[in-house]
Structure formats: structure tokens, C-alpha cells
Amino acid sequence: MLNILELKNLNISYKEKVILRNANLGIEQHSIVSIMGNSGSGKSTLFAAINGFLEEQGGSYSGEILFNSKNIKAFKTADLRRTISTLFQDSKPFDLSIEKNLTYAMEYYEGKVLNKKDRVRELLTMVNLYDEVKDNIHISTRKLSGGQKQRLCIARMLTTNPEILIFDEPFSSLDRKNTLIIEDLLRQLSKKYTILLSTHNEEQAERISDKIVRIDDFELKGVK
Numbered sequence: 001m002l003n004i005l006e007l008k009n010l011n012i013s014y015k016e017k018v019i020l021r022n023a024n025l026g027i028e029q030h031s032i033v034s035i036m037g038n039s040g041s042g043k044s045t046l047f048a049a050i051n052g053f054l055e056e057q058g059g060s061y062s063g064e065i066l067f068n069s070k071n072i073k074a075f076k077t078a079d080l081r082r083t084i085s086t087l088f089q090d091s092k093p094f095d096l097s098i099e100k101n102l103t104y105a106m107e108y109y110e111g112k113v114l115n116k117k118d119r120v121r122e123l124l125t126m127v128n129l130y131d132e133v134k135d136n137i138h139i140s141t142r143k144l145s146g147g148q149k150q151r152l153c154i155a156r157m158l159t160t161n162p163e164i165l166i167f168d169e170p171f172s173s174l175d176r177k178n179t180l181i182i183e184d185l186l187r188q189l190s191k192k193y194t195i196l197l198s199t200h201n202e203e204q205a206e207r208i209s210d211k212i213v214r215i216d217d218f219e220l221k222g223v224k
């Protein structure tokens with residue numbers, strides 16, 4: 001099976017503060033990989049190395065991160081972030097309409113958006129939100145529930161045609177019902193995308209992941 005993403009001898013640090021030493025990991029296409037580890041162990045930092053935000057945050061890495069066997073340093077930052085789409089720990093919808101949340105990036109990258117209505121419907125359908133919001137596409141996202149907002153943020157991640165989706169603690173503020181909705185959704189999305197997520201919940205990682213790794217003592221260790 002093809003490894004869409006590979007970490008090779010990866011060392012990450014913020015100046016002299018070491019976060020990760022000699023990490024190696026292969027991520028198969030269309031798999032779900034969970035990263036576990038105590039708070040402060042470096043999960044978000046590892047994601048920042050992969051999606052190209054690490055240097056802006058004052059960190060750096062040595063070793064290689066390969067996307068389809070190509071070093072990610074060879075990609076333009078904007079292309080990397082389109083291809084590897086991230087739901088950050090504190091992601092929120094833009095304070096705009098539901099439609100605008102989904103067309104914003106398309107307008108940025110494509111100029112005029114063709115078939116806007118169909119594409120918005122398709123995105124909302126992919127995250128199982130369309131039926132709940134179809135009569136309110138043009139109203140502000142403020143009226144959505146927390147779980148609906150999160151599904152909208154996930155739909156927004158898909159607007160740049162990514163291949164890899166990174167979810168940094170996607171379950172942390174959800175109740176059990178919404179957690180199960182998101183678990184199902186991630187499984188559904190893994191048919192089309194490759195998924196990397198962080199979670200503190202071991203049982204949940206067991207339920208949804210093809211592979212689990214843990215950051216412990218600055219090392220990336222295989223769990224499953």
C-alpha cells in the first residue's frame with residue numbers, strides 16, 4: 001500500500017527546546033492515524049511541521065517529511081496548505097453566512113466560483129449537514145449549534161480539494177452524540193482522504209484508527 005505521507009528521522013524543536021527526536025512514521029493512503037500523548041507532548045507541533053506552520057511559530061525541524069515521496073519543502077507553502085488541510089484545535093467558522101464560509105477559499109484560489117449552489121450543497125452533504133441547514137444557507141453561522149459549527153468547519157477544510165486532513169483534537173468540546181457523529185464522518189471521509197488526528201481518548205482512537213502512535217519522552221512510539 002502506498003504511503004501518502006512519510007516522516008523520516010524527524011527532529012523537531014523550538015530553538016533549543018527539543019519536542020521530537022528521530023521520529024519515523026509511514027501513513028497509508030485512505031487510513032486514519034491517531035496521535036496520542038500527554039498535553040504538551042508535541043502533537044500540535046508535529047502537525048505544524050507537516051502543514052507548514054512550524055517555522056511561523058518559531059520552530060524548526062531536520063529530517064524529511066515526504067508527501068507522495070516528494071519532500072514537502074519542494075512545495076509552495078500555499079499549495080502545501082491546500083493539499084494538507086487542517087482543523088486547528090480552536091477552529092471556528094468565519095462570522096459570515098454558511099455559503100460564504102464554503103466559497104471563501106474557492107473565490108481566493110479560483111476567482112469566480114462556478115456552480116456555487118451545487119458545490120455548497122455537495123460540501124454540506126459530505127459532512128451530513130445539508131438537510132439541517134438547507135433553508136438557512138445565507139444566514140450567519142452564529143445560529144448553528146457547536147456540533148453543526150464543527151461540521152461546517154470540516155466542510156470548509158474540503159473546499160481546497162485536499163488529500164490529507166489533519167484534525168487536532170476534534171472531539172475535545174463535543175458531547176457523546178456529536179462525538180459519534182464526527183467519528184462516523186471521519187470514517188466516511190477516509191474513503192476519499194487520508195486522515196491524521198490527535199486525541200486524548202484511547203478507546204476512541206482504538207475505535208476509529210488504522211494506526212495509533214504516541215509521543216512519549218520526545219519519541220514517537222507505535223501503539224497499534
Ligand SMILES: Nc1ncnc2c1ncn2[C@@H]1O[C@H](COP(=O)(O)OP(=O)(O)OP(=O)(O)O)[C@@H](O)[C@H]1O
Nearest residue numbers: 014019037038039040041042043044045046057058
Ligand atoms: N511557538 C512555540 N514556541 C515555543 N514553545 C512552544 C510553542 N508552541 C508550543 N510550544 C511548547 O512545545 C511543547 C509541545 O506543545 P504542543 O502544543 O505541540 O503540545 P500538544 O501535545 O499539542 O498539547 P495539547 O494536548 O495540550 O494540545 C509544549 O511544551 C509547549 O509549551
Ligand SMILES: [Mg+2]
Nearest residue numbers: 043044089168
Ligand atoms: Mg495540541
